[in-house]
Amino acid sequence: METTPPTSLERPQRQVVFAWDMHYSCNFRCPYCFYTLTGWHELAKKSTYKSAEEWKRVWHRLYEKYGSCHIRITAGEPFTYPGFVDVLAALSQEHWVQVTSNLSLRPLLEDFVRRANNRRVELDCTFHPFEAKFEDFLQNVLLLRGRGFIANVCYLAYPPQMARMEEFKRRFKENGIHMNMAVLWGRYAGKEYPHAYTPEEKRWIKEVIGYEIGPETVGLEPIPTKGKICGAGQRYAVIHADGRAVRCGQLGEETIGNILDENFELFQTGRPCPSDYCRCKEFQMAWEEEEKQALLQRGEVKV
Numbered sequence: 336m337e338t339t340p341p342t343s344l345e346r347p348q349r350q351v352v353f354a355w356d357m358h359y360s361c362n363f364r365c366p367y368c369f370y371t372l373t374g375w376h377e378l379a380k381k382s383t384y385k386s387a388e389e390w391k392r393v394w395h396r397l398y399e400k401y402g403s404c405h406i407r408i409t410a411g412e413p414f415t416y417p418g419f420v421d422v423l424a425a426l427s428q429e430h431w432v433q434v435t436s437n438l439s440l441r442p443l444l445e446d447f448v449r450r451a452n453n454r455r456v457e458l459d460c461t462f463h464p465f466e467a468k469f470e471d472f473l474q475n476v477l478l479l480r481g482r483g484f485i486a487n488v489c490y491l492a493y494p495p496q497m498a499r500m501e502e503f504k505r506r507f508k509e510n511g512i513h514m515n516m517a518v519l520w521g522r523y524a525g526k527e528y529p530h531a532y533t534p535e536e537k538r539w540i541k542e543v544i545g546y547e548i549g550p551e552t553v554g555l556e557p558i559p560t561k562g563k564i565c566g567a568g569q570r571y572a573v574i575h576a577d578g579r580a581v582r583c584g585q586l587g588e589e590t591i592g593n594i595l596d597e598n599f600e601l602f603q604t605g606r607p608c609p610s611d612y613c614r615c616k617e618f619q620m621a622w623e624e625e626e627k628q629a630l631l632q633r634g635e636v637k638v
Contacts, residue, residue: 350431351401351601354584355574356410358382363412363437363466367493367521370411382576383595387421391428393578393594398429400600407459409435410576414443420450427455435459438475439467448482457485462503462514464496469503473510480512489515492532492540494523501543516544518554520614529554557612568602585610 359378364371370378385393397404406426413419413434420443426432438444438460458479462472479486488507490500500516507514518540519528532540537555544551568582568591575581578595586609592599 350405352405352571353574354407356576357408357413358416358576359411360415361412365463387425390422391425394426405431407433414440420447427452432456453483460486460488462490489517491517493519504543516551560608560613561611563608564605565608566605569605
């Protein structure tokens with residue numbers, strides 16, 4: 336029987352959220368990954384490596400300014416960062432942390448479950464069938480859950496791996512795990528997705544997800560957001576590996592500042608979105624609650 340564990344930690348509702356691209360290094364080379372397409376070697380030059388104590392001082396300044404924040408550590412593979420578990424232990428003393436990981440480094444995961452705080456740290460586990468074996472990945476998810484960690488699984492509806500998404504959904508369910516679906520934003524076979532999904536593919540994805548409208552389906556029918564007032568940059572920001580902060584993942588040139596700067600601060604108010612669509616569902620952290628629900632439940636944007 337499929338269990339229904341908490342989907343996230345009990346964080347305060349109005350937290351400031353930072354999506355931190357901690358460093359540009361990964362032991363996988365997934366064909367749909369933005370960083371693989373951009374080039375890991377060049378991106379790696381932008382990475383900034385600091386000790387746990389140094390990062391603790393940086394994030395403590397943000398704690399003093401904004402209180403306990405939600406830090407979503409992503410980009411590359413976080414567990415390949417030198418001393419990553421030490422950094423996590425330091426950050427989670429004052430902040431709530433979510434780590435996106437491919438769960439491929441078992442020795443580091445075993446160290447993690449021994450030392451990390453399962454009340455302050457959760458895992459977003461991404462399954463990549465081109466790079467990982469199902470059984471190995473499954474056992475690592477079960478290791479995390481067995482130690483009391485929230486460990487949610489996500490699978491990308493990338494055309495070449497869509498044929499097995501229903502199978503993997505079933506196999507995870509047999510082990511008491513719900514598999515979330517993500518839609519592709521990017522190019523495949525000369526086509527731009529999610530716009531290129533056929534009506535049949537969209538129906539299939541929704542059948543695997545199990546419902547017609549909700550947080551996993553919102554990207555299948557992209558909703559225009561240009562001109563919409565958004566809190567990205569005010570209560571949400573993306574932090575690049577060199578410490579540079581931008582409003583969101585799509586606005587890489589609109590720099591807010593750098594978190595390594597002692598005077599760094601977010602915008603005081605929300606600003607209009609200059610993008611046609613919200614590609615990464617960042618509105619879930621950056622928009623007002625009633626507006627977020629309008630998107631998720633009705634597929635509408637109130638202007």
